[in-house]
Amino acid sequence: MSKSTKNISKPLKLKIYSKTESLVEVRNFVSEEALNFGFDEETVNKIVLAVDEACTNIIEHAYKYVPDKIIEIEVRLNSEKFEVKLTDYGISFDPRVVKTPNIKSSIMKYRKGGLGMYLMKSLVDKVEYNMNQNRRNTVRIIKYKN
Amino acid sequence: MSDFKINFRESANANIVDLKGYLDAHTAPELENALQKLVNNKQYNIVVNCKNLSYISSAGLGVFMAYIEEVRKNKGDIKLTNMSPKIFNVFDILGFPLLYEIYNTELEALQKFTNH
Numbered sequence: 001m002s003k004s005t006k007n008i009s010k011p012l013k014l015k016i017y018s019k020t021e022s023l024v025e026v027r028n029f030v031s032e033e034a035l036n037f038g039f040d041e042e043t044v045n046k047i048v049l050a051v052d053e054a055c056t057n058i059i060e061h062a063y064k065y066v067p068d069k070i071i072e073i074e075v076r077l078n079s080e081k082f083e084v085k086l087t088d089y090g091i092s093f094d095p096r097v098v099k100t101p102n103i104k105s106s107i108m109k110y111r112k113g114g115l116g117m118y119l120m121k122s123l124v125d126k127v128e129y130n131m132n133q134n135r136r137n138t139v140r141i142i143k144y145k146n
Numbered sequence: 147m148s149d150f151k152i153n154f155r156e157s158a159n160a161n162i163v164d165l166k167g168y169l170d171a172h173t174a175p176e177l178e179n180a181l182q183k184l185v186n187n188k189q190y191n192i193v194v195n196c197k198n199l200s201y202i203s204s205a206g207l208g209v210f211m212a213y214i215e216e217v218r219k220n221k222g223d224i225k226l227t228n229m230s231p232k233i234f235n236v237f238d239i240l241g242f243p244l245l246y247e248i249y250n251t252e253l254e255a256l257q258k259f260t261n262h
Contacts, residue, residue, distance in 0.1 A: 020172035027201075045232055052203050056171040115240055116204040122239045 012075040018059045018088070019067040026055050026073055030084055033075045037082050039143070046123040047143050051084050053116040054127075054139045062090030062137060081125075084141045092131040152180045160191035160259045162252065166198035169206035177206065181213045181224075190222020193255045197228035202236050210246065223247065225255040 014029045016022035030051045034044040055071060063069045072087040095117070120127050126142040150173035153164040161184055169177060184192055194210075196202075214224055225247045229237065237243065249255045 020170070023170050023172055024168065042232075049201075049203060049236065052170060056203065056205060059171065115207065119204050119236070119239060 014073045016055075016071050016073065017067060018063040018065075018069040018071055018090075020056070020059060022071075023052055023055060027052055029073065030075065033077075034082060034143075037077055038145070039082065043143065047082065047084070047141065050120045050123040050127070050141050051086070053120045054084075054086050054141060057116055058086065058088045058090065058137075058139075061093060062088045064091070080145055082143045082145070086139045086141075088137050089135050090137065092135065092137050094131060095129040150176060152176060154180070157193075157256055158260075160193050160256055161189045162193045162195055162256075164195045164198065166200075168201040169199060170201065170203045171205035174205040174209050177209045178212065181209065185213065185216060188220070190217045190220040191259045192217065192222065192224045193252060193259075194224060194226050195228050195252050196226060196230075196233055199229070199233055202233055204236075204240065207237065207240055207242065210242075214246070223259070225249060225258060227252045227255045 012029075012033055014026065016025060027048050031044055031048050034047050035041075039047070051073070055073075058071055059065060069088070069090060072085075074085045074087070076083045076085060117127075120141065124141050124143045126140070128140040128142070130138045130140075149167040150169055151166040153166070155162040155164065163180060163184075165177070167173075181192070184190075210224055210226075217224055226237070226242075227249045228251065229248065234248070237246070237248065242248070247255070247258065249258075
C-alpha cells in the first residue's frame with residue numbers, strides 16, 4: 001500500500017511476543033507510521049524510543065521476562081495526534097508508586113529504577129497508564145501534531 | 147535481527163570499545179559482557195566510542211551505570227566519545243553529563259587518561 005492511499009483513521013496493529021528481540025520490530029512499525037503521519041525525524045526518534053521503553057517495561061515488569069506472552073501495539077491517529085497504545089495481560093502496577101526519579105540524585109547513586117519511565121515522559125506529550133484488575137493493562141503514548 | 151556490534155581496541159593507556167548499531171534491552175547484555183571482561187582483566191581505563199552507535203535506550207545507559215562505580219574505585223574511568231546529537235540527547239535527558247565525561251573525539255578522552 002502506498003503511503004498516500006493509507007486510510008488515516010484505520011487502526012494499525014502489531015502483536016508481538018514478550019521478548020526483547022521483538023523490540024526491533026516494534027521500533028520499525030512505530031517509526032514507519034510516525035513518518036507517514038508527517039513527523040520530522042527527530043520527533044519520530046523520540047516517539048520510537050518512548051515506545052521501546054514502554055515495551056521494555058512490560059517485558060521486564062509485567063511479564064518478568066517470560067517470553068511467550070502477548071503485547072499488542074496499536075497506532076491510532078487523527079488530524080491532531082499520534083497515539084500508540086500498548087496492551088499487556090501481565091502483572092499490573094500502580095504508576096503512582098514509581099517515584100519520578102530525581103535525575104541528579106539517581107545518577108549520582110547509580111540508581112537505574114524509573115529511568116525508562118522518566119525518559120518516556122520527557123520524550124512525548126502525554127503518557128497515560130490504565131491498570132486494571134482484570135489483568136489488562138494499557139499504556140498510551142501521545143504526541144500532538146503541533 | 148537487532149544489529150549491534152562491539153569492537154575492542156587498545157591504546158597505550160586505555161581500552162577503546164567501539165559500539166555500532168542498536169543498543170537496547172536485547173543487546174545491552176552484550177555490552178555488559180564486554181565491560182565485565184575488561185573489569186575482570188583489571189582494565190579500568192575505558193573509552194567508549196559511540197561514533198557508529200545508531201540508537202540507545204535506557205537499558206543501554208543502565209550498563210554504564212552498573213560499571214562506573216567499580217571502574218572508578220580502581221582509579222579508572224569510562225569516558226564516552228563521538229556521540230551523534232541523537233545519542234547525546236538521550237544521555238542528556240537522563241543527566242549523564244553530570245557524572246560522565248563525554249568528549250567529541252576519542253583523542254581528547256585518551257589525553258585525559260594520559261594526564262592522570
